[in-house]
Amino acid sequence: MAAVAAVTAWASVASPARASSCRDELRAAGVDFRPATRRFIDDGVEITDGIIGGVEYRGYRDAPLVLDCSLVVSLARAGRFLRFAGVERVTYSSAYQVRNIRGTRRKSRHSFGLAIDLHTFVGDGFEYQVSADYEQGLGDNLDCIGAPLTRGGAVLRTLACQMARSELFRIILTPDYDAGHWNHFHIEALPWDERPDR
Secondary structure, rough: OOOOOOOOOOOOOOOOHHHHHHHHHHHHHOOOEEEOOOOOOHHHHHHHHOOOOEEEEEEEEOOOOEEEEEHHHHHHHHHHHHHHEEEEEEEOOOOOOOOEEEOOOOOOOOOOOOOEEEEEEEEEEEEEEEEOOOOOOOOOOOOOOOOOOHHHHHHHHHHHHHHHHOOOEEEOOOOOOOHHHHEEEEOOOOHHHOOOOO
């Protein structure tokens, strides 16, 4: 399920046409944002009210959520999956953070604002944590979801499958990927110019 893409040259400032096109998508999706300049982010936006696609994104740290516009467009479009599951709020740890991929000298997609790590999914009467509720080893290429034993496991597995198969994201890494992802979904988007759905 994991696609691999080469990291190419990254500009520090988005071209006017690229920024206009992506930001127009955000405005059409009803996302409140303002432009944000960060090192390595091609087209940075700060989410002013924390709401993307009808879902609140709340960080562990008291800092504004700044991402590349392309990832925010993907999250806004994927909001329908979360809302259908009754999710009203997600908590995240890493969003924009300049760092290398563990054990390498290659920059993580977090460095470019193209990745976010989601830990907890909260709705009316439930709070599902990836660390406690995600059921590993389920599903296959034909039946992505498999047969979860709990409601939390079913919701989390369904969300992971929907996002992975939506083609809105470059990659979704779950606890099934490796031990480093035991407590979160690592979600990445392609840069705006590389998206097949533009």
